[in-house]
Amino acid sequence: MGATVAAVISVQRLEKSFGTTRALDGLDLEVERGEVHGFLGPNGAGKSVTIRILLGLLRHDAGTARLLDGDPWQDAVELHRRLAYVPGDVNLWPNLSGGEVIDLLARLRGHTDLRRRAELLDRFALDPRKKCRTYSKGNRQKVALVAALTSDAELLVLDEPTAGLDPLMEAEFQQCILEAKAEGRTVLLSSHILAEVEQLCDRVTIIRQGRTVQRGTLAELRHLTRTSVEAVVEGPVPQLAHMEGVHHLQFDDPGAGGVHVTFDVDAGNLGEAIHLLADTGIRTLVSQPPTLEELFLRHYDDESSPPVEPAGER
């Protein structure tokens, strides 16, 4: 734990309540310079609240939050020279055109790059002359994305930026993020789209009910998840039922003398389980690697798993 020297965002035990609703309950988040960091969690977990605290729009009750070596509340104006933000729900001025909004935000940030602007408008196939009133949700998102990506900000804070984009634009977005990363920029990407996270993110933080439940590289997280195994073996394998790390075990008889067995197994016990099957004699074997979906489901589901870190006092 603790802030590394390279941390661009460093949040510890962050707490925030709205009246009696506890939005953040000891949240931790660490984003290092130059990485694309995935910020995951179910609806209402506190992703947007965290981001709005980092932007100085909300004030936190307890814990610490540091952004680009500054205090997000005190130093908001100075810090905002160095970041660009795409809100999850993009609301723009209905009677301004998309091009006007992009230029306005760029000028306020103090950096206008007309060549880059033209290129991004082209890549995202966005007509800048249309009034914001007439843009669809996806197109409003494109306006905010173009405005953010045109900037020379060292940190991009993106709150579910692709929720309204079609697959083509989604691919274009991913390309843009990879380019930003190649330029050495840091990206905080809150998202629900797992393919996007797997594609882009170096590390992820998963939160639930205002607390961090999991964080690390995708490889590390995969290690913590289960592989699902489906096999047809020659005879029954009763030992599996008693083995540690085996879950959701099911036997049934497919006929022709074999036994159909399905189960999930923790990464650490996979070898032993396969060994047992092999001893019995394997006819067919299908094993699914752990997907991020399962990682998600495991942590999103209230019952299935306790938080990795001890819970803060409630």
Next chain:
Amino acid sequence: MTRADFTNTFVMMRLVLRRDRTRFAVWVLAIAVLVLTSASSVKGLYDTPESLAAYARLVKDNAALIVQAGPGFGLDDPTVGAVLMNELSIWAIIVVALLSMFTVTRHTRAEEESERADVVRSTPLGRDANAAATMLAVLLVDVVVAAVVAGGLVGLGLSVAGSVAFGASLVGAGVVFASITLVSAQIFPTARAASGSAFLVLGISFVIRAIGDVAGNGLSWLSPIGWAQAVRPFADERWWVLLLPIAASFVLVALSAGLADRRDLGAGLLPQRVGPASAGALLSTPFGLAVRLHRASVLGWATGVTLLSFFYGVVAEQAQRMLDDNPDLADFFAQLGTGSITDAFLATAVTMTALLVGGYAVAAVLRLRTEESGGRADPLLATPTSRARWALSHLAVAMVAQVALLAAGGLALGLGAAVAMGDAGRVLQLTGATLAMAPAAALLAAIAFLFAAAWPRAALASWVGVGAAAVIALLGGVLDLPDAVKALSPFHHVPAMPVQPFEVAPLLVLAAMGALAVAAGLGGLRRRDMART
């Protein structure tokens, strides 16, 4: 239109009533208090036939007062009811019209703008159900207002027929202006433009009936406000006149339904034009953005304020002519010793202009609140723009605009008076008199800023200040308000030029109070969470 077009109308009506139950309760209460305290005050002030007759002599055929009050039905044989109608009915009509208009835009065009309408329309809801539900809710609220008012007047001992007729005339005016707003909500793509154009119709209706009432040429029959007064409550009621608002409402609602069939949900009737592909030089700062956002509404208000003020200026000359025919009036003003009736009328006109501009300034400052709750403050505040700079940009535009509006209104009033009376000196005099109101209007705006910046959830309370100032200025006499209450209105402290001489001290005090409110607002804004809906 078929039955299916109205499916679930009553469900939607309950939604309107549920969403606005507090709002409606406040309006009904405020209107009831306004009417009933006025009535009881009139009853106390004019408790003898002699005092009633004296009032009638003073007021009857006085063009300047007719502009502000109406034709003065029943003053030949004056009763308390007739005096009350002459003092109050026009303002009650306007307030009920405003309530009805606000309700319509809020539940029609504003809903479409927020895209909530998409969700609602995707349910088994008839095409015309929301409009019908809104109109029914308006009708219901107007009827409640009328019932409370009529019941209260009867309770105070006024005639049943007159009380009911007055209530009915209020409902008629409310529903007609609701229907007008419903039509404008089909035409314009934003709630702001829909309300704005409907307000313009209200203003034009006021002026048309003023001209008609003064000239006695029947022009007032073109104005829905004129219809409401032509019902003649407490003056030999003419019930058939109520058919006019009913017929007009049916025609307007049918027109609106026809227009709604010809447009897409969320769109206006006029095609959306494309904008520029890149921003002009104006859009480089928060202030520039605020100028751009406020520009259209400032132009709309400037048009309205200028036309109304010019009209008041032109009419002022009529007031002078009265004195020659009405020795009683001449005596009255001689006793007052505060200048001519023309000056008194012009001072009232200055106050009217200032009240309108104060209303503009509050509305403009409250834009801060809608920017914030609409999620448009976030993207700005995520750039190197401080909260104070964001908030002050809107305040600055509102302040500059209100001074400009006062200048335009004062100039128009002065020009009108100068042309009508052939006295060029009026231009400078009245422009100055109107501009002197700036610190008072600014104080109302500063209070709105305090709310919007520090406590946005309560920001609509800023309108209480405008409402109180209007009641004190327009009804202070009939309500016989004590000076301590009148002192609550900032406009009360500005010397009523051209009747009173100019004094700078009260203006400085008002300005200082405004500055304090702004500072307090900024202090609160610095400490709080930015909200989002």
